[in-house]
Amino acid sequence: MNAGIADTHRRGLSRDTTSSNDAANAPRLGRTRVLRPRVRITHRALLVTVGALLALRIGDAAAQASAVLDERVTQQSIGQTICRPGxxxxxxxxxxxxxxxxxxxxxxxxxxxxxxxxxxxxxxxxxxxxxxxxxxxxxxxxxxxxxxxxxxxxxxxxxxxxxxxxxxxxxxxxxxxxxxxxxxxxxxxxxxxxxxxxxxxxxxxxxxxxxxxxxxxxxxxxxx
Incomplete structure (x- = not known):
């Protein structure tokens, strides 16, 4: 009789331990699922930031070019401008x-x-x-x-x-x-x-x- 009680007690402890492990693991699984979209969002934000920086640099280069060039002279107007004698x-x-x-x-x-x-x-x-x-x-x-x-x-x-x-x-x-x-x-x-x-x-x-x-x-x- 004591052996039966002990066996029942062990089965109860096993179920309790399994339940406890499941409960402990549940938040971890939940956190793993949440991390993926966060990584994607961070990656998109990084791309947007890099793109904005590149746009600023390109804009600066264009502004510098416009400051030294004559807007009257283009590829289409060279015959009437720089290629015209004098x-x-x-x-x-x-x-x-x-x-x-x-x-x-x-x-x-x-x-x-x-x-x-x-x-x-x-x-x-x-x-x-x-x-x-x-x-x-x-x-x-x-x-x-x-x-x-x-x-x-x-x-x-x-x-x-x-x-x-x-x-x-x-x-x-x-x-x-x-x-x-x-x-x-x-x-x-x-x-x-x-x-x-x-x-x-x-x-x-x-x-x-x-x-x-x-x-x-x-x-x-x-x-x-």
Whole structure:
């Protein structure tokens, strides 16, 4: 009789233990089911956040581009604007205004008066490639000579303009080159090809041309 009671007691304990385990596990199962939608929601929120940040960066880039470009010059209007002879001169501001702006920039950068002639007023996007002729954001200073100098940049810009006007390069491609690593113009670019994908670093110093261009002085700014 005692054995029967003990067996009944053990079965009761087993049922109680199983019930307790089920009760303890139930919340865990419930929590597991709830976690999945939360993960999805978090993932969607992350995607939305990243998308918003990318949109802001793209918007900033577009705003910067619009600050240096001339809205009158588009791919459709190049025949009436930059590819028309004398266009740059017709839209250029008075020479004295440009030189006054150059003087302010030189003073702001603490450049000594003895070194003024070594610097040129530069347009980040030249007028001949659709850059704004007078927007402050498009104006900068560059040394006249050297691999990063205004002389070489002006030559690269003239070559790019020719390619655009001959229909071998789009205006947007030319602008991308001139605001990027424009000094990477390979030796035969101007003579044989307008394929900007083949650009290589130019290493020739062209000292003779530097001396000739330096004599022209800032008057060259009118043509860019």
């Amino acid at each position: 266009y740059a001169e017709t839209v250029a501001p008075p020479f004295d205004e440009l030189m006054a702006h150059k003087d302010r920039m030189l003073a702001a950068r603490g450049i000594d008066a003895d070194d003024v002639a070594a610097f040129a007023l530069d347009r980040r996007v030249p007028v001949m490639l659709g850059g704004s002729p007078d927007a402050p954001a498009n104006l900068d200073l560059l040394p006249w000579s050297g691999p990063q100098g205004e002389r070489r940049k002006a030559r690269a810009a003239a070559t790019l303009k020719r390619c655009v006007c001959e229909g071998k390069l789009s205006l947007a491609q030319a602008q991308a080159v001139i605001v990027g690593n424009w000094s990477a113009v390979y030796a035969g670019f101007g003579q044989a090809s307008c394929d900007v994908s083949r650009l290589e670093f130019a290493t020739r110093d062209d000292d003779g041309v530097d001396s000739e261009d330096s004599r022209r002085g800032d008057a060259h700014a009118r043509q860019r």
